[in-house]
Amino acid sequence: xxxxxxxxxxxxxxxxxxxxxxxxxxxxxxxxxxxxxxxxxxxxxxxxxxxxxxxxxxxxxxxxxxxxxxxxxxxxxxxxxxxxxxxxxxxxxxxxxxxxxxxxxxxxxxxxxxxxxxxxxxxxxxx
Numbered sequence: 001x002x003x004x005x006x007x008x009x010x011x012x013x014x015x016x017x018x019x020x021x022x023x024x025x026x027x028x029x030x031x032x033x034x035x036x037x038x039x040x041x042x043x044x045x046x047x048x049x050x051x052x053x054x055x056x057x058x059x060x061x062x063x064x065x066x067x068x069x070x071x072x073x074x075x076x077x078x079x080x081x082x083x084x085x086x087x088x089x090x091x092x093x094x095x096x097x098x099x100x101x102x103x104x105x106x107x108x109x110x111x112x113x114x115x116x117x118x119x120x121x122x123x124x125x126x127x
Contacts, residue, residue, distance in 0.1 A: 002026035004099050009121030022082040022099030029080040036084045038095035047109045089125045096120040
């Protein structure tokens with residue numbers, strides 16, 4: 001059974017930090033490229049960050065570059081944890097954050113390219 005389960009969301013003041021986690025299991029996720037997306041109130045889902053099969057290849061949306069860091073831990077081929085360290089949070093970072101996974105190595109980061117999704121975790125940044 002494929003599962004991606006996010007955790008770590010919550011309420012934080014502007015300037016604060018949070019670390020999101022996503023536990024992925026049920027597929028050989030160690031061979032999957034993974035990403036974080038978010039959807040703010042009244043907004044469409046948007047790309048946040050992407051990581052390749054190791055921590056070497058990462059890509060960020062301009063809006064989070066320099067503040068967010070994506071990383072992963074491949075405990076086993078079928079058990080992977082994805083992280084998103086979020087620093088210097090702003091009220092505009094308020095959103096539901098989703099982790100996602102795809103098997104292919106592409107150079108674009110559209111939500112439809114990711115086959116597996118978690119249920120999301122809420123991040124609220126107060127001003």
